[in-house]
Amino acid sequence: MTTQTSTPWLTDTEQQTWRRWLALNAQLPALLHRELQRDSELSLPDFDVLVQLTDDDRGRVRIAQLAEALQWERSRLSHHVTRMARRGLVEKEDCLDDGRGSFVVLTAVGRAAIEQAAPAHVRTVRRAVFDALSDEEVVLLGEMTEKVLARLGS
Amino acid sequence: MTTQTSTPWLTDTEQQTWRRWLALNAQLPALLHRELQRDSELSLPDFDVLVQLTDDDRGRVRIAQLAEALQWERSRLSHHVTRMARRGLVEKEDCLDDGRGSFVVLTAVGRAAIEQAAPAHVRTVRRAVFDALSDEEVVLLGEMTEKVLARLGS
DNA sequence: CCAACTTACGTGACATGTCAACTATTCCCG
DNA sequence: CGGGAATAGTTGACATGTCACGTAAGTTGG
Numbered sequence: 001m002t003t004q005t006s007t008p009w010l011t012d013t014e015q016q017t018w019r020r021w022l023a024l025n026a027q028l029p030a031l032l033h034r035e036l037q038r039d040s041e042l043s044l045p046d047f048d049v050l051v052q053l054t055d056d057d058r059g060r061v062r063i064a065q066l067a068e069a070l071q072w073e074r075s076r077l078s079h080h081v082t083r084m085a086r087r088g089l090v091e092k093e094d095c096l097d098d099g100r101g102s103f104v105v106l107t108a109v110g111r112a113a114i115e116q117a118a119p120a121h122v123r124t125v126r127r128a129v130f131d132a133l134s135d136e137e138v139v140l141l142g143e144m145t146e147k148v149l150a151r152l153g154s
Numbered sequence: 155m156t157t158q159t160s161t162p163w164l165t166d167t168e169q170q171t172w173r174r175w176l177a178l179n180a181q182l183p184a185l186l187h188r189e190l191q192r193d194s195e196l197s198l199p200d201f202d203v204l205v206q207l208t209d210d211d212r213g214r215v216r217i218a219q220l221a222e223a224l225q226w227e228r229s230r231l232s233h234h235v236t237r238m239a240r241r242g243l244v245e246k247e248d249c250l251d252d253g254r255g256s257f258v259v260l261t262a263v264g265r266a267a268i269e270q271a272a273p274a275h276v277r278t279v280r281r282a283v284f285d286a287l288s289d290e291e292v293v294l295l296g297e298m299t300e301k302v303l304a305r306l307g308s
Numbered sequence: 309c310c311a312a313c314t315t316a317c318g319t320g321a322c323a324t325g326t327c328a329a330c331t332a333t334t335c336c337c338g
Numbered sequence: 339c340g341g342g343a344a345t346a347g348t349t350g351a352c353a354t355g356t357c358a359c360g361t362a363a364g365t366t367g368g
Contacts, residue, residue, distance in 0.1 A: 009276060014284055017296035021283075024299045025179055026225050027306050045354085064316065071180050076355055078318055083353085100316040100363045122163060129175075130168055132301040137294070142171035144295055145178045147286040152181050199324085217347065230325055232348055237323085254333045254346040 028128065035124045040117035045080060046089065047121065050106065050114040053090065059106030062095065066104060089113060182282065189278045194271035199234060200243065201275065204260065204268040207244065213260030216249065220258060243267060 010018060033044040042050070052069050053059045061069075067077045081104050084090045089110035095101035130138065164172060187198040196204070206223050207213045215223075221231045235258050238244045243264035249255035284292065 010280070010284070013289075013296065014292055017292050017299065018279065018283070020296055020299035020303060023225065024303055024306075025183070027303070029179070030225075031306060043354090062316090071177065071184075073356070074317065075319080075357080079355075082318090095316095098316080098364075100361095102317070125172065126164070128305055129172070129302055130164070132305045133298060135167075137298055138168055138171050140291070140294060141298055142167065142174055144287055144291055145171065145174035148283055149174060149178055149181070151282055151286045152178075152185060197324090218345085227326070228347065229327080229349080233325075236348090249346090252334075252346075254331095256347070 031128060032121065032124060036117060036121055039120050040113065041087075042113055042117050046084060047114065047117065049077075049080065049084065049104075050089065050110055053104065053106040054111070054114060059111065060093070060103050062101055062103055064101075084110075185282060186275070186278060190271060190275055193274050194267065195241075196267055196271050200238060201268065201271065203231075203234065203238065203258075204243065204264055207258065207260040208265070208268060213265065214247070214257050216255055216257055218255075238264075 009015075029044060036042055036044055036047060048070055049066070052066055053061055063077060063081070064074070066072075067074050070077065072080075081090060081092065085092060088107060091105045091107055093103040093105050095103055133141065183198060190196055190198055190201060202224055203220070206220055207215055217231060217235070218228070220226075221228050224231065226234075235244060235246065239246060242261060245259045245261055247257040247259050249257055287295065
């Protein structure tokens with residue numbers, strides 16, 4: 001890629017940071033997925049769904065709300081929930097208040113699965129990410145991601 | 155998820171940083187992909203492949219080397235290159251030195267496509283990420299990602 | 309009340325990514 | 339040499355994600 005005067009290309013520092021970001025963005029989820037698969041029957045998306053469900057007292061969340069929390073497309077979630085239901089991890093339940101709506105409900109099997117998988121997963125996250133950073137760095141990283149996220153909204 | 159004494163769960167700060175990281179990790183590529191699609195015929199993976207090819211003088215890279223640079227599975231790349239070749243963005247070429255190998259070669263069409271798409275893409279990256287951060291923050295972020303990447307290697 | 313609109317979700321066709329073979333070379337070493 | 343192991347890349351079956359559209363239920367203004 002040749003530098004063009006008309007294009008505000010990135011500085012060397014920015015470019016380096018950007019490339020590392022991209023690399024990390026590719027490798028970290030891959031690692032988490034592999035480790036999760038190795039010692040559980042869950043994929044990373046499965047895990048994310050189950051986390052959201054365990055966040056609710058009754059393990060029972062409306063599809064749209066779940067999609068919002070996960071930042072997933074509705075149809076993606078719909079497909080995924082269908083597959084998870086087939087494996088017994090969750091169930092679907094009609095919403096009485098609103099005839100259109102439905103809930104995704106955590107089953108005993110699903111709860112057991114995430115409770116079994118979570119400790120190792122957290123250890124992986126800690127080992128891969130937080131053990132590499134000082135407390136101040138964690139705070140700073142949190143601030144930076146917040147700033148960027150705020151910009152994405154607009 | 156209940157905190158278990160046996161599990162080294164994350165501190166509140168860590169958890170907050172982690173959740174933001176995950177959110178950003180999901181939303182930023184999504185934005186880049188959307189914007190890229192809007193004003194070019196390229197997907198984000200297409201773009202990444204083309205960047206690697208333009209990095210080479212002759213726009214001509216061995217499959218394995220390309221997979222390494224992109225951190226992609228061989229077969230993913232193979233499939234993707236086949237599709238890109240069908241659209242005329244790249245071509246495959248046999249390697250004379252090594253009868254097993256082959257090159258992916260940038261075509262005129264591919265070069266035109268990335269040169270047309272790059273400026274807007276860079277602007278998006280700048281607007282979404284770097285405009286939100288100070289110079290020091292960019293440096294710090296680069297250092298952190300480097301540390302974490304280093305840990306992923308082992 | 310009812311027609312138009314919106315919202316909630318599902319579905320099917322298709323694009324993309326993964327995994328486990330497979331083919332064809334090249335390498336290594338007796 | 340020659341034969342087994344490694345390497346380069348492809349392939350096909352399958353899992354996953356996207357997009358456009360469909361259906362049903364709620365909402366709203368005349």
